[in-house]
Amino acid sequence: MLYPELFKQLEAVRWNLDTDIPWQSFDAACLSDEQAQTIKMNAITEWAALPATEMFLRDNRGDSDFSAFISVWFFEEQKHSLVLMEYLRRFRPELVPTEDELHAVRFEFDPAPALETLMLHFCGEIRLNHWYRRAAEWHTEPVIKAIYETLARDEARHGGAYLRYMKRALVRCGDEARTAFAKVGVLMASARRTAQALHPTNLHVNASLFPNDTVQSRLPDPAWLEAWLDRQIRFDADWEGRVVERILHNLGLLFGRSFANVQDLNRYRKELGRGAQPA
Ligand SMILES: [Fe+2]
Ligand SMILES: [Fe+2]
Numbered sequence: 001m002l003y004p005e006l007f008k009q010l011e012a013v014r015w016n017l018d019t020d021i022p023w024q025s026f027d028a029a030c031l032s033d034e035q036a037q038t039i040k041m042n043a044i045t046e047w048a049a050l051p052a053t054e055m056f057l058r059d060n061r062g063d064s065d066f067s068a069f070i071s072v073w074f075f076e077e078q079k080h081s082l083v084l085m086e087y088l089r090r091f092r093p094e095l096v097p098t099e100d101e102l103h104a105v106r107f108e109f110d111p112a113p114a115l116e117t118l119m120l121h122f123c124g125e126i127r128l129n130h131w132y133r134r135a136a137e138w139h140t141e142p143v144i145k146a147i148y149e150t151l152a153r154d155e156a157r158h159g160g161a162y163l164r165y166m167k168r169a170l171v172r173c174g175d176e177a178r179t180a181f182a183k184v185g186v187l188m189a190s191a192r193r194t195a196q197a198l199h200p201t202n203l204h205v206n207a208s209l210f211p212n213d214t215v216q217s218r219l220p221d222p223a224w225l226e227a228w229l230d231r232q233i234r235f236d237a238d239w240e241g242r243v244v245e246r247i248l249h250n251l252g253l254l255f256g257r258s259f260a261n262v263q264d265l266n267r268y269r270k271e272l273g274r275g276a277q278p279a
Contacts, residue, residue: 030141043084048215049077109205115180123188125159182269
């Protein structure tokens with residue numbers, strides 16, 4: 001079981017919402033309306049860990065170790081939403097999301113293969129780590145900069161925890177896991193983000209609700225994510241390249257191969273599909 005060790009590791013570095021955020025450093029002159037609005041959207045997006053948790057527990061009924069770990073992940077993601085709401089409560093109370101706005105992102109996700117979802121969320125954590133690092137640079141108000149830096153570190157640790165479960169899956173499921181990870185890896189590392197921001201909250205997850213079946217489509221401002229990435233934090237090709245590099249690097253370590261680019265990974269995926277033993 002990985003859960004006891006992951007619990008211990010994550011608890012050892014856990015930050016305190018009251019005492020580890022430099023609330024007293026707030027500088028009102030450094031917070032624009034535009035920046036405050038974006039914090040509200042991020043607070044609601046983080047709340048989407050709730051439906052994701054319901055999906056994880058449903059699709060991993062046979063895996064009590066992973067399900068137990070999700071209790072830690074869920075707690076930390078809800079805390080991300082909470083710290084952003086606490087920031088707004090203190091400094092822009094009119095922008096605190098309403099309970100209805102939060103509840104709007106709680107909807108059923110269609111069942112999906114657990115291994116693919118695991119890889120999807122691994123890539124999502126890597127991506128969010130980079131988005132939040134950029135957000136910390138873009139924001140000018142010191143407290144929110146510190147909050148985004150704090151969240152970015154948590155997201156990186158979440159990615160590390162998912163990677164542990166991916167390693168375990170390779171031992172247990174072999175090529176079935178390799179195939180699932182390579183498939184989702186190609187998807188998450190290939191499209192230029194100008195086409196579509198590739199994060200779990202921006203993917204369609206319930207065919208019966210289409211097109212309102214992404215978390216982003218259920219925000220008060222469904223166009224927010226693209227504007228945040230393009231015009232605010234300006235997540236450009238260089239940053240996108242860093243995300244892709246981290247995904248390929250980690251999959252390379254996992255598979256004992258080296259992937260210079262997504263085409264390499266796609267070739268490997270096709271070899272797996274043909275049933276050939278990849279060299
Ligand atoms: Fe988060
Ligand atoms: Fe996370």
